[in-house]
Amino acid sequence: LALAATACGSDDESGGSKSSGELSGTVTWWDTSNVGSEDKVFKKIAEGFEKKHPKVDVKYVSVPFGDAQNKFKNAAQAGSGAPDVIRSEVAWTPEFADLGYLAPLDGTAALKNQDDFLKQAVASTKYDGKTYAVPQVIDSMGIFYNKKLFKDAGVQPPASIDELKSVSEKIKDKTGKTGLYLRGDDSYYFLSFLYGEGGDLVDAADKKVTVDNAAGVKAFGVVKDLVDSGAAKTDATDGWENMMQSFKNGDVAMMINGPWAVADTLTGKEFSDKGNLGISTVPAGSAGQGAPQGGHNLAVYAGSKNLDASYAFVDYMTSVEAQAQVAGELNLLPTRTSAYSKQQAVDSEIVQFFKPVVETAVERPWIPETGSLFAPLNTEYTNVLTGQTTPEKAAKATGDSYRKLLKGWK
Numbered sequence: 001l002a003l004a005a006t007a008c009g010s011d012d013e014s015g016g017s018k019s020s021g022e023l024s025g026t027v028t029w030w031d032t033s034n035v036g037s038e039d040k041v042f043k044k045i046a047e048g049f050e051k052k053h054p055k056v057d058v059k060y061v062s063v064p065f066g067d068a069q070n071k072f073k074n075a076a077q078a079g080s081g082a083p084d085v086i087r088s089e090v091a092w093t094p095e096f097a098d099l100g101y102l103a104p105l106d107g108t109a110a111l112k113n114q115d116d117f118l119k120q121a122v123a124s125t126k127y128d129g130k131t132y133a134v135p136q137v138i139d140s141m142g143i144f145y146n147k148k149l150f151k152d153a154g155v156q157p158p159a160s161i162d163e164l165k166s167v168s169e170k171i172k173d174k175t176g177k178t179g180l181y182l183r184g185d186d187s188y189y190f191l192s193f194l195y196g197e198g199g200d201l202v203d204a205a206d207k208k209v210t211v212d213n214a215a216g217v218k219a220f221g222v223v224k225d226l227v228d229s230g231a232a233k234t235d236a237t238d239g240w241e242n243m244m245q246s247f248k249n250g251d252v253a254m255m256i257n258g259p260w261a262v263a264d265t266l267t268g269k270e271f272s273d274k275g276n277l278g279i280s281t282v283p284a285g286s287a288g289q290g291a292p293q294g295g296h297n298l299a300v301y302a303g304s305k306n307l308d309a310s311y312a313f314v315d316y317m318t319s320v321e322a323q324a325q326v327a328g329e330l331n332l333l334p335t336r337t338s339a340y341s342k343q344q345a346v347d348s349e350i351v352q353f354f355k356p357v358v359e360t361a362v363e364r365p366w367i368p369e370t371g372s373l374f375a376p377l378n379t380e381y382t383n384v385l386t387g388q389t390t391p392e393k394a395a396k397a398t399g400d401s402y403r404k405l406l407k408g409w410k
């Protein structure tokens, strides 16, 4: 890859910047954040970078989350059309790094005060002993609930699957509404149920596929029963839209979701008084309680022609000030410890709720294949919820797919 010589100074061989003068040129940034809610704030912060560096022009490109991973891989592979900076989801980062598409950031201006980052947020940015991204947001999941519906039904947030079912039954009796919207087209929304039965997708330490063990079968049975019993409603497609509309319109009393859903939720008629939005921990299963860890990093494309400005942009967008603003305006979780004591983060009930949740969230193995575990799981999960397959068959089919993906794993 040709190392870029910026307009004012050149990068030395290591990619570190020796340019003494002002940064200049363009930085194209692919942002995957939700359009209409999150994107506005990230754009605003990026404009602050341009004010600080008047000779740099940030080209903001909004790329849907569902398209960005493949779009970036295709562009990087073709060597044309890739952005300078990409918002790289935690599972994409090890894969992009493994493919050589990301610039190592150690020793560059992108990485400042590394010790300030939460260790579980840093984990997905490290690959083969190098740092390939900077953590921007970290997240996990909880039960979002409609306090008015809960009051009308005389119920409290459910702490277990059994309580989830009894609470849903009371809500149905008293208000006619369905208790839970369970997203059916994205198996990330299955993980808290899998962890609740003591299961997991894989055991990376033992290089063992575990999604098809007894706990995995049981977990598929739990979510199937939630739908079959009427405690939850689901859809095989357009899950995000249907879940958000149902909850925002008060058609369901609960959804399991994460901080990235808050800004959009608060635009719903049921939550014009944001005090009506309650949030609680995901229900425990028969073996325990756990929610998944997700989030997003900012990474620099290895073939960027403007590494210096890209490093500076990544540093700026993940700074304490930027993270505090994002916590205040979007209720997203900082990845810097120091950001949690900033007033905007302290004042956010959502951030304060999720802080201990992300500290105990279940981490996935940050290996290049981690992101690829969801496509086969999505198929089986959706088919279980729509009655097209059984928990036993779904677990087995998923396990078989994983053993094809993870060469040599048991």
Ligand SMILES: C[C@H]1O[C@H](O[C@H]2[C@H](O)[C@@H](O)[C@@H](O[C@H]3[C@H](O)[C@@H](O)[C@@H](O[C@H]4[C@H](O)[C@@H](O)[C@@H](O)O[C@@H]4CO)O[C@@H]3CO)O[C@@H]2CO)[C@H](O)[C@H](O)[C@@H]1N[C@H]1C[C@@H](CO)[C@H](O)[C@@H](O)[C@@H]1O
Pocket (backbone or CB within 6 Å): 032, 033, 034, 038, 065, 066, 067, 068, 069, 070, 089, 090, 091, 092, 139, 186, 187, 188, 258, 260, 293, 294, 295, 296, 370, 371, 372, 374, 375, 378
């Ligand atoms: C299937 C996909 O499986 C995995 O994704 C996992 C992911 O690894 C999990 O961590 C989890 O992500 C959380 C996330 O952590 C959490 O923050 C939130 O993100 C918010 C943002 O916060 C919000 O700002 C906004 O952006 O919107 C975001 C989304 O709401 O919610 C996410 C969960 O939705 O769950 C993902 C699964 O969804 C793979 O990584 C691929 O993405 C794969 N898709 C490709 C697979 C290709 C081959 O089939 C196919 O050809 C391609 O077309 C498909 O693109």
